[in-house]
Amino acid sequence: MKGSFIRAKPLWISAVVLASVGAIGAVMLMWRPAIAPIERPRTFDSAQLQRGARVVEAGDCAVCHTRPGGQYMAGGLPLRTPFGTLYSTNITADPQTGIGQWSLPAFERAMREGISRDGHFLYPAFPYVHYRRMTTDDIADAYAYLMSGPAVDSPAMQNDMNFPMNIRPLVSFWNLLFLHAKPLTPVARQSEAWNRGRYLVQGPGHCAGCHSPLNLLGAQKSGESLAGGSVEGWQAPSLLGMARGANAWSTEQLVRYLRAEIVEGHGTAAGPMRAVSLGLARMPVADAEAIAEYLLSLPGRAVIREIHPDAASAEPAAQASGAMLFASACAGCHGAAAPMREIDGRPALNRTSALQASSARNFLKTVLDGIPAIPGVPGPVMPPFAASLDNAQLSALASYLRHQASPDQPWTDLSATLEAIRQETK
Known part of the structure; x- marks a missing residue:
């Protein structure tokens, strides 16, 4: 009997060691260091600010970070999700309630990894899953543009998330499962406009965030990008096979629709897409043309349509x-x-x-x-x-x-x- 206990003891110790290592690993996974605050930078090149304004518009930043009647980029817009209600944050240059003390590395970490300057995890309603596909230059230009704007004192509103999603560190496990995208590289056989459209759709425009079905954890279903989803009670239609089918889109129609115009055969953008299309209308028409070229190149998926003969x-x-x-x-x-x-x-x-x-x-x-x-x-x-x-x-x-x-x-x-x-x- 004594011999059996002696043989079992090393196994017991090994189990404790493995459990401890696992616990330490979990804590490390759920923790990120803060990045030191800085004095707000105030001098930027005018060309960079122009580029940054275009990036911010392409990323729909104001759509989420400006509530109706609120000040530009000062946050407070409620974002209703299956897991509770989030409120967008202040991304003006205010040092206390905004991002005025954020360095460029802190901003880039938030854009690519969903980690705030102080180290806490951001919920993936902020589309960092898509923004991590952006170029380093575009992120730097967006940072410059936001830092150059007026500082607005607007404290963050309290989120109302359901258990267990109200425990922010658990987002780290979500990231481990779903945060795998890398910056896009151009496809050599495609045109410059097609590559630009692909970048805008899959990167800053994060179209798949609304136009893709989600799994039970709120992540995009694997293999179903742009196959249609739902947002704020509206159906976000599939963006696949738009150039084919009974109600096919032409390039001219899609460009005009993307720019908030009325299009014979399709109408005009409504619901959440209305604000997006108004933003695209403020961008160079070449960007809408590039998006249209990319989207209309995407193959469709077989759709079974139920026919009622009578x-x-x-x-x-x-x-x-x-x-x-x-x-x-x-x-x-x-x-x-x-x-x-x-x-x-x-x-x-x-x-x-x-x-x-x-x-x-x-x-x-x-x-x-x-x-x-x-x-x-x-x-x-x-x-x-x-x-x-x-x-x-x-x-x-x-x-x-x-x-x-x-x-x-x-x-x-x-x-x-x-x-x-x-x-x-x-």
Whole structure:
């Protein structure tokens, strides 16, 4: 018996040592050192600032870091995720509440690794997974531009994350699983514009962050980049095979859509994409052309479309109800004889991407939320109908218009989709 205990003792000691080493390794994984603060740099080359402004616009920084009615880049925008609500942070040059004491290495570490200057982990709602594909020069230019702007005193708001995601160090394990992207290198056989478009889509533009399905941990599903996703209650459509199919895009159409214009056959950007497209409109048109060239080169994926042979003979009474609602609520702008069809190119609704989509969600969201006016920015405006149309009326209108667009593929999920959207809004 004594001999058995003596033989077992080294195994017991080995297990303790291995457990200790594992615990130390886990602590090291969840800890990052702070980077010393600096005095805010104030002198920058004007050409670098111009480049930085373009990088920041391409990265949609203001879209997330400027809340409605708030000051530019001062944060405070709520970002609702399946794991709770995050509030974007202040990235102005304020030394106390912003990034005014950050050095360029601290800024680059945040952009590539998701680590703040003081060493705490940033949640991957900040798309550092994509930003790590950016060039060192672009990151330096963005840093210069942000540091050159006005400092705004705007303390961070308290996040409301669910357990266990409210434990920030656990993000380190998320990074271990999913933070593997590297800076992009040009593809020699492709054009300069194609490579520029690929860089903007996969790097600063982080298009896959919205246009890809996510797994249970909130990371992009492997092998399904740009295959379609969801954001803020909207469907972000697949960006694959856009040059093919029943409602294919031309280069001119996609460039205009990306720049917030109204496009016959597709409509105009709404929902979260509206702010993105307005930002692209402020960039050189060559960037939108490059994005279009890259996206239209991507192959599609097989899509099984459910055909309803008897759908063309839809119930006349239901169609009549939808037609009456269209005449009273929509025809003033979208009817065949509407002046707005000529003034700003309003599309026939049956020729829009929302009516051609497999789900009614984006069409219903557009009708419910409208397209708000942005002071000083030209573009279409549409009033919201959330308070003036009930679910039965919205279902009738959607059924009628879908019948005009795709008579053999009716939407069968209208009631459930409307109820879900109403609950999300609450």
